[in-house]
Amino acid sequence: MLISAKTSARIALTSRLLAGVFSAGLIFALSQPAAALSELKQVPGQTTTQNNTPQTPADSDEPADDAGAADGLPQPDPLIDPTNKTTQADDGKPVEVLYDVNKAPEPVRRMRQLIVEAAASGEIERLRALMNPGPNQTQVTIGETADDPIRALKELSGDSEGIEVLAILLDVISTGFVHTGQGTPDEMYVWPYFTEKSLSTLTPPEKVDLLRIITAGDYSDMLEFGGYNFYRVGISPDGQWKFFVAGD
Structure with missing residues (x-):
């Protein structure tokens, strides 16, 4: 049945992806000095003080993206050309x-x-x-x-x-x-x-x-x-x- 095939395939793919991500992350973490790992934890767009406390810029030119679909329909996918x-x-x-x-x-x-x-x-x-x-x-x-x-x-x-x-x-x-x-x-x-x-x-x-x-x-x-x-x-x-x- 096609539904079962779809479900089992997605479960198998997810398991492989999670296993790969965990393994790669563990090897990388063990191979890095503590100072380097600290830098990696910093969130893009933030600065740090001397005590490594993250600070987010107060002002941003990016508009808030809180506008939903007015008609309740899914909006055009940006990855798909919405033309004919x-x-x-x-x-x-x-x-x-x-x-x-x-x-x-x-x-x-x-x-x-x-x-x-x-x-x-x-x-x-x-x-x-x-x-x-x-x-x-x-x-x-x-x-x-x-x-x-x-x-x-x-x-x-x-x-x-x-x-x-x-x-x-x-x-x-x-x-x-x-x-x-x-x-x-x-x-x-x-x-x-x-x-x-x-x-x-x-x-x-x-x-x-x-x-x-x-x-x-x-x-x-x-x-x-x-x-x-x-x-x-x-x-x-x-x-x-x-x-x-x-x-x-």
Whole structure:
């Protein structure tokens, strides 16, 4: 299962990193004189008095960064160019990748914001009201419609409360997206854009984008499978949350 693979890979990577940092730090500390170590403890931007008491400059030209997102949506990642990009689909046709959610209609932006807020709350029940209860209920499983979409998501999650699924949902809907099926009944805004891309043609920055959602092992499996098959989100132009599913 892709969720389990993602979780185990991250645990293994974290363990290796912690082990490496502890080992390197211990060797370095044992090899340095006490005076040198004292200097290393000094925080950048501080000066010290004769008794080694740190002093922070009183004035700074740096403005305080306490302004949050006014609309509750994740702000553009400074590591990602927030402009549109044209990439290539599996059939060789160009695909326009959108990073600016303002390119989507207002109903789509509003539903996306509601999904972001619900996922970030850690309370999976907050998703229920967004899922179009009734015949047009949001699809959360491939095939038959789940009788209770929230219970289905909890069963798919690696924990009993559905927190892992909420984290995945938030990660996925914070990526670039694509506008598909223009002018047809299936018109949709879909996250992430990898659903419409050939994974074998990803650029290095696009691979970074992808591995923020999945593991390297998942990526190898997808190359063998022939396409992206992890979670995706679809919202119709009129703001209906159509699906949140994994698979192809």
